[in-house]
Amino acid sequence: xxxxxxxxxxxxxxxxxAFLGVLAALRLLQLLNTFGVHLITNHxxxxxxxxxxxxxxxxxxxFRKKHLKLLALISAAIGGAFCTSALAFAVTDLAKKxxxxxxxxxxxxxQPKGGTWVDFFDMLWSPxxxxxxxxxxxxxxxxxxxxxxxxxxxxxxxxxxxxxxxGSAVQLRRLRPPAVEDESRKPLLGELPR
Numbered sequence: 001x002x003x004x005x006x007x008x009x010x011x012x013x014x015x016x017x018a019f020l021g022v023l024a025a026l027r028l029l030q031l032l033n034t035f036g037v038h039l040i041t042n043h044x045x046x047x048x049x050x051x052x053x054x055x056x057x058x059x060x061x062x063f064r065k066k067h068l069k070l071l072a073l074i075s076a077a078i079g080g081a082f083c084t085s086a087l088a089f090a091v092t093d094l095a096k097k098x099x100x101x102x103x104x105x106x107x108x109x110x111q112p113k114g115g116t117w118v119d120f121f122d123m124l125w126s127p128x129x130x131x132x133x134x135x136x137x138x139x140x141x142x143x144x145x146x147x148x149x150x151x152x153x154x155x156x157x158x159x160x161x162x163x164x165x166x167g168s169a170v171q172l173r174r175l176r177p178p179a180v181e182d183e184s185r186k187p188l189l190g191e192l193p194r
Contacts, residue, residue, distance in 0.1 A: 035127075080162075092120075103134070110140070133151075
């Protein structure tokens with residue numbers, strides 16, 4: 001926390017970086033706990049070190065003007081979630097209304113479970129959210145050690161990852177400074193008239 005205090009004295013944006021680091025650490029700890037990884041939360045020193053690393057990284061991002069790259073990544077993640085949830089919602093809605101007969105003919109036990117678009121968006125961000133989509137509650141979902149894994153959730157996260165990678169590449173490419181022309185190759189007097 002000393003880094004966050006020093007950052008606040010130098011520039012107000014340092015506190016924003018510290019806050020962003022704490023939020024990222026909180027979310028990552030929630031995900032780790034959801035998947036049964038309790039190594040960090042069971043040890044106080046590991047938890048302190050974990051938060052310190054994230055706070056320091058957030059502060060450094062803002063001081064070195066790297067937060068623009070972080071914002072590009074965040075916008076790609078959020079945009080990818082919007083696109084993925086909208087596609088999942090639309091495909092599930094089409095299947096529920098009977099427009100995807102080729103799918104229901106191929107997989108007769110399929111009973112799509114729909115919801116609002118916000119429910120599909122929430123399914124991407126929260127592992128506790130109920131599974132929705134084409135395969136929700138069907139016998140096609142794999143069962144490993146008594147736990148049912150949703151094909152819809154796996155497909156949505158995979159598509160989200162693709163949108164994130166493509167969106168990040170586009171955003172980061174736009175942040176690059178324009179290429180500088182090599183002045184040594186230009187003639188000293190400019191173009192000669194013909």
